[in-house]
Amino acid sequence: EDQVTQSPEALRLQEGESSSLNCSYTVSGLRGLFWYRQDPGKGPEFLFTLYSAGEEKEKERLKATLTKKESFLHITAPKPEDSATYLCAGGGGSQGNLIFGKGTKLSVKP
Amino acid sequence: GAVVSQHPSRVICKSGTSVKIECRSLDFQATTMFWYRQFPKQSLMLMATSNEGSKATYEQGVEKDKFLINHASLTLSTLTVTSAHPEDSSFYICSAEDRGRDHGYTFGSGTRLTVV
Numbered sequence: 164e165d166q167v168t169q170s171p172e173a174l175r176l177q178e179g180e181s182s183s184l185n186c187s188y189t190v191s192g193l194r195g196l197f198w199y200r201q202d203p204g205k206g207p208e209f210l211f212t213l214y215s216a217g218e219e220k221e222k223e224r225l226k227a228t229l230t231k232k233e234s235f236l237h238i239t240a241p242k243p244e245d246s247a248t249y250l251c252a253g254g255g256g257s258q259g260n261l262i263f264g265k266g267t268k269l270s271v272k273p
Numbered sequence: 274g275a276v277v278s279q280h281p282s283r284v285i286c287k288s289g290t291s292v293k294i295e296c297r298s299l300d301f302q303a304t305t306m307f308w309y310r311q312f313p314k315q316s317l318m319l320m321a322t323s324n325e326g327s328k329a330t331y332e333q334g335v336e337k338d339k340f341l342i343n344h345a346s347l348t349l350s351t352l353t354v355t356s357a358h359p360e361d362s363s364f365y366i367c368s369a370e371d372r373g374r375d376h377g378y379t380f381g382s383g384t385r386l387t388v389v
Contacts, residue, residue: 197378206279206366206380207317250316254377259370260307261378263316 165190167253169264176241176271184236184267190253196234197261198227199250207250210236241271275301275371279381286357286388294352294384296367302347303369307378308340311364323350357388 168187176182188196195214199207211220213229220227224245226237236249248268252261276299286292296306304325309317321342322330329342339361341353350369354361367381 195377199380204364204383204385206277206383209379212377259305260319260322261317261368262319265316 165253165255165262167251167262167264169249169251169267171267172265173268174270176238176269178242178271178273179240181237181239181241183238184249184251184269186234186236186251186264187232188234188251188253188264189232190255190262192255193253194259195254196229197252197254198234198236199252201248201250201266210249212254238269241269243271243273245269246271275369275379277303277367277369277379277381279367279384281384282382283385284387286386288358288388289356291353291355292357292386294354294365294367294386296350296352296369296381298348298369298371298379301369301371303350303371304347305370306344306350307368307370308342308350308352309366309368311366311383317366320352354386357386359388362386362388 166189170185195212198210201207211227216231218229224239228235248266250266252263278297280295306323308320310320311317320335323342323344325344331337344350366383368378
């Protein structure tokens with residue numbers, strides 16, 4: 164069964180305190196591993212797509228990495244505006260859809 | 274970049290009435306659109322896959338007669354919640370697939386449905 168598991172469920176950081184979010188996945192016919200940011204009451208906002216093990220992508224304070232079983236979203240020196248829920252999703256599913264994890268709610272305190 | 278417009282953003286309706294939610298791809302053609310439902314503190318759960326010109330494919334446990342999906346054009350899909358009940362209150366989000374871009378899935382801003 165296709166499954167995406169994210170940890171931790173919630174993460175509280177001080178401004179400037181770097182950390183990583185984990186996404187473990189089992190998705191048949193994986194077409195890509197996606198990271199999204201979701202703010203309360205909004206739809207997910209695209210961050211990264213990773214396609215093969217060893218691939219890395221960066222955007223400002225965020226860096227996503229991928230292995231054959233998991234992906235990490237590294238946050239370097241976070242700021243309060245980075246506070247959001249970060250969603251990981253495997254693309255592939257039976258309908259070619261995204262299979263989402265439950266997300267990690269990140270709070271960054273000044 | 275790819276933009277998906279979803280309307281309305283919020284709607285309150287009475288029990289027993291129907292509500293229509295629209296999802297439009299603004300700068301690309303979307304042969305496939307997806308409808309998700311999200312409960313508080315939960316992730317997105319796929320409800321159905323909408324293919325232009327054909328019947329939608331519903332996930333197990335989703336009532337197709339209650340959640341009517343129409344994908345009549347390459348830029349518009351609609352979800353109609355029929356005979357709404359309070360338990361249908363949720364956050365509904367659509368997504369369109371644009372295979373011409375690196376991030377193949379673009380999401381709408383969501384619709385908060387409250388049934389009273």
